Amino acid sequence: MIKIAWLLPLLPLLGFVVISFVTKRLKLLSALVAIGTMAASLIISLGIAYEVLRDGVTMESPVEYAVNWLSVPGLTIEAGILIDPLAAVMLIVVCTVALLVDIYSLGYMEGDPGYSRYFSYLSLFGASMLGLVVANNYFQMFFFWELVGLSSYLLIGYYFGRHSAVQANKKAFIANRVADFGFLLGFFYLFLMFGTFNFGELAQAMPAHANSAMLTIAAILVFIGPVGKSAQFPLHVWLPDAMEGPTPVSALIHAATMVAAGVYLVSRQFVLFANAEIALLVVAYVGGFTALFAATIAIVNSDIKRILAFSTLSQLGYMMMALGVGSVTAGMFHLTTHAFFKALLFLGAGSAIHAVHSNSIWKMGGLYKKMPITTWTFVIGTLALAGIFPFAGFWSKDEILLVTRDAGFTGLYILATFVAFLTAFYMFRLIFIAFFGESRSEHEPHESPLSMTVPLLILAVFSIGAGFIGAPFLEKAFWALVYYGKPHHPVPDLLVMAVSTGIALSGILLAWLIYHKKYISAEKIKERFLVVYTILENKYYIDEIYQWFFDKVVLVISSAFNWSDRNLVDGAAHGISDSIRAGGAKLRYIQTGSMQNYALVIFAATILLVIWMAIPVLGGI
Amino acid sequence: MTSIGLQHYLILAAILFSIGFYGSVAKKNGVAVLMGIELMLNAVNINLIAFNRFLNPDVSVGMIFAIFVIVVAAAEVAVGLAIIIKIYRERLTTSVNDIDWLKW
């Protein structure tokens, strides 16, 4: 199956082409094409994973093959496939979530006029994402990196009739563009140093330049790419707005897979960061800060999808932090479990939104009676996110806490534990308000159709079970496959586990007290900390700052340039032409029109000419 | 008593040319201007024949040239007079001061 890994991106691409040009009018067939191609990709991914395990493909001995895509003197760009356990894990995550989201969308998008368009975009996304995962060099990575950005742009703006949606997709694209600018410069620097884009060859060459200034610059620049794609501070602004897209898209792209591409990129070429200590610190602290920053915003938000979006930001920060403290294993493990439970949460949210026709958690309430499957799968996802034993998030989050503490980042460890508390708190705030208590919806909620609930159930199973692939008590587990350097068997630390579980439970308890039992008044707290609340409500005014920068700096400069173009540059040209015209207007009076004047001038000129010609003959002056 | 030499012819031609030039530049009447031009052409003809006769009597190229000039002058006068007559019919004037339509 590894031999046909190149089919992975091609199958969904084929689906995209077929849907766009053939089955556009046949809605159901379009959906089936998308689902079929994605299912085929999933089968190939599973086959690849099986072969990786069977043949003992490790991080050090990946399977790689490539063809030349473009070759000019001094530059060879390959189109290649690189399969190692890291890629295999990512492939399964992407294909599984994508397939489930495709199926879920069958019901969710029912009756939408753009049904076929929606599925063609999803297929395009699948193709780009899979191409990104199997890339064996930076160029190919960048190529698909931008294409997932395009798919994301198209899907966020799927409801292009809504102002907010097109505003959001523009914002997403531009934020990612800024990031890609850095990414591009980063691997240009690498190319300048090593003359290749290939991951393997770069990995060979890098240790010789460990911690050199240029490598550090390159690593930090490359990291700007993930900062944008994985929505880390300060380029995180696009992700909450990206929730304007259809909810299954938010689940697939803006929670489970695409935003994790940044984490994947850092893991893919971890040797780059391992050889640039300063860059690694940047990764750790950006990740840690984002985790805390986003979690605080999530506490006060009232839009169910945005709460989940901020939680995604926060969890991506977690993953980055794990990478930053040096553990690819922990970061990728959390990526995997997070993909499942966050997709579950988003799809559950979609199901709820589908029922009550509103995103606001205050318009929901009491859904557990009418929508049992949605509610209980959502609770499972939340428990996984909060890190409660034995749900998936527990294992991965604990591993992150553990490696952070073991690597000596005590500050980050405390921060991360606190974030775990916040996470549990805001998620259960959401649960208690939206799913329990009394109903506040204007509509009569009802359980969603089978095509939507089945993916929820499957994801719920994953959210419970996926953690065990990396459970520390197993002898040969996730950590033995995906790692950097040498595999590191995590030693379960009961203290870390106990602290994190305890703190998560206390978060749940607090949420229960405030929002369910109402022993503590949320209003009072809000009034008490009004300034803090306002800042959080406005997301620390980061969007406003960017908006101000664009309106008051970029546009003003643009207008000034436009003015100068019309007045200075063109003015100079007009000045020249006007002065010629004015000169002509003066000179035309030489033209008297009187023949005799002309004759006189001709004669005088002739005489002067004769004299001038005669000078040499007459011996000069 | 010196015989009439080249210089006499040249002086005559120069005088004739100057008269012609004066006439063509200073006269107001278009016909007079044409006559001035004729005088200048004839001055040139005298020069051509005189040079031919005194400097290189063996060949006749100067005379041929003179005849050529006479022919061209005749043609030129014909056209010039025709133009002046036409202008006179249109504008009832032959004064070159009024014929200044070639300006801006």
Add this chain to the structure above:
Amino acid sequence: MSFPILSIIMLAPVLGALVILMLPEKEEKIIKITAAVFSFISLVLSIVIFIMYDKSAGGIQFVEQIPWVDYLGISYKVGVDGLSLPMVLLTSLVIFTGVFASWDMHNRIKEFFIFLLVLTTGVFGVFISLDLFFFYLFFEVALIPMYVLIGVWGSTRKEYAAMKLTLYLLIGSVFALVAIIATFLYAAAPEYLGFITLDMVALGTVTYDIAFQKFAFLLMLVGFGFLVPMWPLHTWSPDGHVAAPTAVSMLHAGVIMKLGGYGLIRLGVFYYPEGAKYWAPVIALLCIVNVVYGALVAMVQKDLKFVVGYSSVSHMGYVLLGIAALNTLSLDGAVAQMFAHGIMTALFFALVGNIYHKSHTREIARFGGLAHQMPRVAAGFVIAGLASLGLPGLNNFVAEFLIFLGAFSVDQVILGFISFRLLAILGILGIVITATYVLRVVQFTFFGPRKAEWDHLEDAKGIEMVPIVILIGTLILFGVYPAPLIDLINSGVEPLVAKIQAAAEIGGIF
């Protein structure tokens, strides 16, 4: 090569013009079909030579030569290499699609197509000429019909724009002419060639004196800088784009501007490598102004065509950046960018023309939500926009990537404190600004709630789809599989780079 394939490519349009001349004025349909047929001949033959060109052999192929004025060393000599062949293909693609983009014109069709086809012959002639006399002659042949086409069939201050464009281009060509004559006289001296010739290849074998190179390259730079257009000589181009009718805008932005880049590489850099090195810092500084300034100005335009016009200024800055960096990658990229930008901007103008023809306005603020009424046009515009901002998978990305990588790898400091790499980074920053203005235009024009005002607009269909499909197909084809194009270009750039590397190391002007 006995079959005069290049001459036929070049003369097919003018033959078409002759046929149209004999057709009755009111047979509009037949006139249009005639124009399409003859431009199709050029297109097919261009594709044939694109495929038949032997890249491994490189050099100039398909040569035809007929002595013309021997004692002045002028002969009718044509041929193509890796630099000119993509331009020929570009021209034939743009004119063929341009004819279809003018399908809905009804005003003095006969004269319009005659001028359009004559213009095309001129452009072809410039690209295939291997004789400086014919190079210049064809250049002027291309220029004059442009004046009439804009002046008669244009819109928005058309007389002003036509005059401005013609004057700018004429002034530019005069600078180039001075350089051409100087080179011609210089090379004829006994210590160089010893005989007079205007043959471009023969003139290229001369190693010119460095002082002369500096002088001549500057003339070429200014002359072709008008065409490219290089800041601050660029203002003719947005005005011209806006005023010109659709097909002329396509040819104009798609091809005429490329004459500048082509001339600068083919004549400037090839004849005067030292001169190019000497003036490269100037080009580098000005091209960054082009890129950043052009993009920022495009951001605040209110007219769709002005946006595209300024985006051309910005994108042609990348071509100049590629020339300034003077290495294999950057020059490959510069030529590829000329091709890619030509296709992309032709697509833009075809779409804008389509909208303008139906809505009679190009004011962005009046639009909104057009994707509801015109989904295909919207999709085409988005793709053109994505190409413009350099999205992978479209041809422009490959070109810009090569330019950026080439420029980025130049290790040079100019003006004592600005490193070339910093300029390259500023240039790359242009892709962010480009993304911003492109997406803003897309948003304001096509997205948002449906406006009842535009419900009468019909989506592109039938014959209107021809240019859209062909141009998008080209963008995607060479975006996904650029090797044939880039290999071809590289075969033309190789000898150029060899010459640059052989040239004496001299510092830049700054």
